[in-house]
Amino acid sequence: MALSVKGITKQIRSRKIVDQVSFEVKKGEVFGLLGPNGAGKTTIIRMIVSLMKRTSGEIFINGKSLDKDFKGALNEIGAIVENPEFYPYMTGYQNLVHYKRMSRKPVSEERLWEVAKLVKLEDALKQKVKTYSLGMRQRLGVAQAILHQPSLLILDEPTNGLDPQGIREFRGYLRELAGSGVSVLVSSHLLSEMELMCDRYAIIEKGKLIHIETMAETTTVKQDDRRDILFATDDSESAKQTVEKQLHFPVSIVDDTRILVSAAYKDAAVINATLVGSGCNVYEIHFEKKTLEDRFLELTNHTTGEENQ
Template sequence: MSVNALEVRSLTKVIGKKRIVDDVSFSVHKGEIFGLLGPNGAGKTTIIRMIVSLIKRTNGAVIVNGNNLDEQFKETMSEIGAIVENPEFYKYMSGYKNLKHYANMAIKEVSDERIKEVARLVKLEDAIHQKVKTYSLGMRQRLGVAQALLHNPSLLILDEPTNGLDPQGIREFRDYLHSLAREGISVLVSSHLLSEMQLMCDRFAIIEKGRLIHISSMKETMEEDQAAEVVFEVSDSKKAADVLKNQVAASKIKVISEEQFSVYVERTGISTINKLLISNDIDVYGISRVTATLEDRFLEITNKEAVREA
């Protein structure tokens, strides 16, 4: 049985009488990108700060590659590379000199060859000797990842890493994280940008008001056999709608044009509707299921949670 790259057990943070983080537990598998989703103020950054020991935990344990952070602090922290909020560098120095500065402070010895290697990994080898003040925001973010990877950690933790990046920079950063995961590095990333996390993560957890309310794989979430809008292209949409009114609630049927209508139905009901239309001499030219986005699923999950609490 393989050991998880990260296990967070009953993580809790209480300040005064307020529970900022409430009994949160999850794990990150080796070589996967795991996302913490939630609105600003949900507790994502507090969770990350506790994992990397920037703030004290009220309760709970952090396990990295089977090692308890409280029992083997130096060894465990040496397995973690992190960017919490925006990476900061000396702008009057080159990217290389900044990395050299951080290398000198590392617990593990970092060779000049390793600095060159991480510069290549983040695709900064052509600009590594330029001053950081000449770097774009995306380049500074990649330099931050290089700094986090200097000591060759097995777990990379990133808090809102795409903040301020343009679409091209976000895509490049996402592709880079995927390449790291393919090399076996595990990534924990927090964000409130749901569309981006949908493309980036293997699994995710939703944090709301300091509590974990949902956890699943991205693939399972997006492929669930839940009811969805399905668009049919037919010879006569009005006739089709009349036929279906005896089988499907009228409120779930919407005529779009003379040859298109949509119906809100579960996946298993699509073939039944298709057979019904054909048996009533209605030609079916096309069927397309409107795929739900992560934003749709996020709102559905959080709305259910709100109803449960009411």
């Protein structure tokens, strides 16, 4: 495992900010850490990167214990916690050279340019960082974080302030990194983006881990799942009466040509056949898809902590 978190707890006086949290991140996986503000996500990340001490629990990075082999474990991590900071009067290249010199692992010039190409900054590397857009600075942050070839990249709210195009590009970079074998642990409040970005996710609430699931399990339509199914027909009133009288499914009219039927996925074929058999033309069938946001709201009780941890 790239990361193994075992029963970590952070207690301040009588208050447990993080309470017995355990999860694992596989090699080449993008793993999301979700939760309401104040749930403890950033506290967990700070404990993993050793910016905050744990009260109890163990953390292993690429099999190395953070307690028994501190330097070895930290060598396996690249991280951006909050906004990446650089020297604005220096070029992107000079900033990366500065970080290269500080690395405990040797970093070649070839590796520096390889990373710049990966985050698509090779053409801007000789420009001063003060001329960079926010998206370019975020990409430079990722370049700096993976310069020493870590097995685990940790990102806390990495898309803050990015425009839609920047977010989309950033998502693409993370998928490329995961494809190359780097594991990514990412925390974000943008659920729609996390849905597109992550392979699995964990939900933290009030300092406790309440759910872990793959994104496929969340969004895949199951045969017996009951959901709203939209049928576009030539006459919604006639279609509504047909479905209610013959099949007894709840139906609501959207407009003159569309109805919503509350039924299981597997029932759609029967509804379609019934409508067509009754003389109603069916032009479109659309299934309501369950989203990560739906699952998140279903599992959390929307309680906000006293502060954003």
